[in-house]
Amino acid sequence: MAGTARRRPAGGGHVGLRGLPARWIDGESGHRDLRMLPVALCLWAAALAARAALPPDGAPGLRGFAAATCVAACTVMLAALHGVSAWLRHVRAGRARPALRCASCLLMCAAAALTGALSTVVALTHEAADPAMRLSHDGPSRATVDFRARAPALRSSSRAAACTVRASTRAVQAAGVRTPSAVDVQALLPEALCMRIVQGGEYRMAGTLARAPWDARTLQLTVARRDTGSALALRPPAPWRRAVHAMQRRFFDVVEGLSDQGRVLVPGLTLGVLGQDALGEGEPVDEVYARRLEEGSRRAGIIHLMAVSGGHYALLVAAATALCSWALMPRWAVACARAAAVAALTAVLVPSESITRAVVMHLFALGYVLLGRRSQTAPLLLWTAIVSIVARPARAADLGFALSCAAVLGIALASGPLAAALRRWLPRTMADALATTLGAQLLTSPLQLLMQPRIALWAVPANLLVAPWMDAATVCGLVAYTVSWCMPRVGFAFAWCASLGTKSVEIAADVFGAEDGSATLAWPSDTVGALRMAAAEILVLLIAVLLRAMARLRDGMPRRRAFASPAPIVRSRLWWRRTAAMLVRLRWRPRTARATGRRRPHGRVGAGSRPPRHRASGGGEGSGP
Structure with a gap:
């Protein structure tokens, strides 16, 4: 009976799978686990489609439309389940596993698309029914708004206000009637109120409610100077919020002693707020220099360094993990330390969608720590995107969130193969x-075209020039931010060290971000332009894959194997190792009389010297007559 037993296919193969699918599954890695990628893309696309299809100011019967969408989603899911089950019953036994994988992927994509569309419709319905949005439907309206500040006050680029604050409404009063409200609002305040705003506090201010010129779904509250006296603080922020506000103010005061590039770049690298956008009591930053530096960084392709993202969290989490490993703590203690580090850093940073992505991703990674497994970047990122968009559908249209996700996904997927290929030609660090x-x-270029209709031609060398100094500058900036409130001189010393690292950003902006047009290439800035860029990148990727396949095929031929030669960097390493080994093993002979052209004198032989040799036959040197 043993002879009739079925054998498992060689190489760990899978029953029912042959050829390329079997090799794909056998080589599956956690860092390249992209099973949730179609699901995340379908959910993201459905949320964007629902947001584009619905009017920004609401429509009659929108709640009925939301209920109809929910019923349609349930109906489609039930029909899909029935159809897939019927399909699997008629599939042959040899192809059951591929069919099951395909069916499960289709079902998950359908469920994700329906979930994204439904959550967006519900969010837009709630937003359109809000009293603040209805009040500004027909145009600017006068109202008294109670709001809670969700971020610190920053300098405004508009001449109508001195600063701007991101907030969420609590109540709206118009015509003597006060109604609850819960929508995001951007408050434009005069200079007298800017320094009174603290993140987490609740305030009541009278002003003009209107829709933003660039987005009909963004609400603005403009407070005039004559309304400054009626502003009230309803509820003070929490004590730890006041402490963070004091730390930020002291940090900005310390940074004012640096040079112009330090005043602009050190707060941007540390908190994600450029120096010209921060509020302070001292002399403001030179506006012309700051704008020139910012535009040069944008043309050089290094403007992303001014936004706080996962780099800060990666450094702090790595430090917490190393400390726990040195102390031999258990896994639950390591998870608690990492969670405390993430929470502490989130409390002191300026909120943004890229920070939200990093926080959710690191909190999900705690599960890997508790299970004792290595974290997997791609699945963590995909689940983070799914949960974040479902919780807040407006993130699907946020370019900051999209750029953060695209950058992390590109690094997770492409950095490993690219590094393995480049190590054949370059040193490991480079x-x-x-x-x-x-x-x-690779993945952020199409999205960047939606913000700037130009391609940064020198982005790669500019990032190579800046990258080696950013980690040290970030650490110095965070230390300066932490100690400036109690030790200003120590904080200034660390801030000065951070400015030495950010000096490379200024050099890269001047060298690779020239204003003569040689640093960028014009490109369409609409959706068609982004799709063209994505198609061009896919074409280049396919050509690279084809060339790699041809190289592997060539190396597999017996005729070509004899002519194969290692890469230049490998040849350089071999040459250096062999040369160094040869120099170490080389034995140097002492200089002899024949080599110097001198005759050794005959006579008494000193101690430790060899006596002269005499030949037995005549005619030679030293022979007798």
């Missing part, structure tokens, strides 16, 4: 830095 830069640029 190859890893270049692979990370190319991986991030």
Whole structure:
């Protein structure tokens, strides 16, 4: 009976799978686990489609439309389940597993698309029914708004106000009637009120409610100078919020002693707020220099360094993990330390959608720590995107959130193969830095065209110039931010060290971000332009895959194997190792009389010297007559 037993296919193969699918599954890695990628893309696309299809100011019967969408979603899911089950019953036994994988992927994509569309419709319905949105439906309206500040006050680029604050409404009063409200609002305040705003506090101010000119779904509250006296603080922020506000003010005061590039770049690298956008009591930053530096960084392709993202959290989490490993703590203690580090850093940073992505991703990674497994970047990122968009559908249309997700996904997927290929030609450190830069640029380039209709031609060398100094500058900036409130001189010393690292950003902006047009290439800035860029990148990727396949095929031929030669960097390493080994093993002979052209004198032989040799036959040197 043993002879009739079925054998498992060689190489760990899977029953019912042959050829390329079997090799794909056998080589599956956690960092390249993309099973949730179609699901996340379908959910993201459905949320964007629902947001584009519905009017920004609501429509009659929108709640009925939301209920109809929910019923339609349930109906489609039931029909899909019935159809897939009927399909699997008629599939042959040899192809059951591929069919099951395909069916499960289709079902998950359908469920994700319906979930994204339904959550967006519900969110837009709630937003359109809000009293603040209805009040500004027909145009600007006068109202008294109670709001809660969700971020610190920053300098406004509009001449109508001195600063701007991101907030969420609590109540709206118009015509003597006060109604509850819960929508996001952007408050434009005069200079007298800017320094009174603290993140987390609740305030009541009278002003003009209107829709933003660039987005009909964004609500603005403009407070005039004559309304300054009627502003009230309803509820003070929490004590730890006041402490964070004091730390930020002291940090900005310390940074004012740096040079112009330090005043602009050190707060941007540390908190994600450029120096010209921060509020302070001292002399403001030179506006012309700050704008020139910012535009030069944008043309050079290094403007992303001014936004706080996962780099800060990666450094702090790595430090907490190393400390726990040194103390031999258990896994639950390591998870608690990492969670405390993430929470502490989130409390002191300026909120943004990229920070939200990093926080959710690191909190999900705690599960891997508790299970004792290595974290997997791609699944973590995909689940983070899914949960974040379902919780807040407006993130699907946020470019900051999209750029953060695209950069992390590109680094997770492309940096490994690119680094392995570049190490054949470059040193390891340079190859890893270049692979990370190319991986991030690969998926973010189409999205960057939606903000700027130009392609940064020198983005790769500019990032290579800046990257080696950013980690040290970030650490120095965070230390300066932490100690400036109690030790200003120590904080200034660390801030000055951080400015030495950010000096590379200024150099890269001047060298690779020239204003003569040689640093950028014009490109359409609409959706068609982004799709063209994505198609061009896919074409280049396919050509690279084809060339790699041809190279593997060539190496597999017996005729070509004899002519195969290692890469230049490998040849250089071999040459250096062999040369160094040869120099170490080389034995140097002492200089002899024949080599110097002198005759050794005959006579008494000193101690430790060899006596002269005499030949037995005549005619030679030293022979007798």
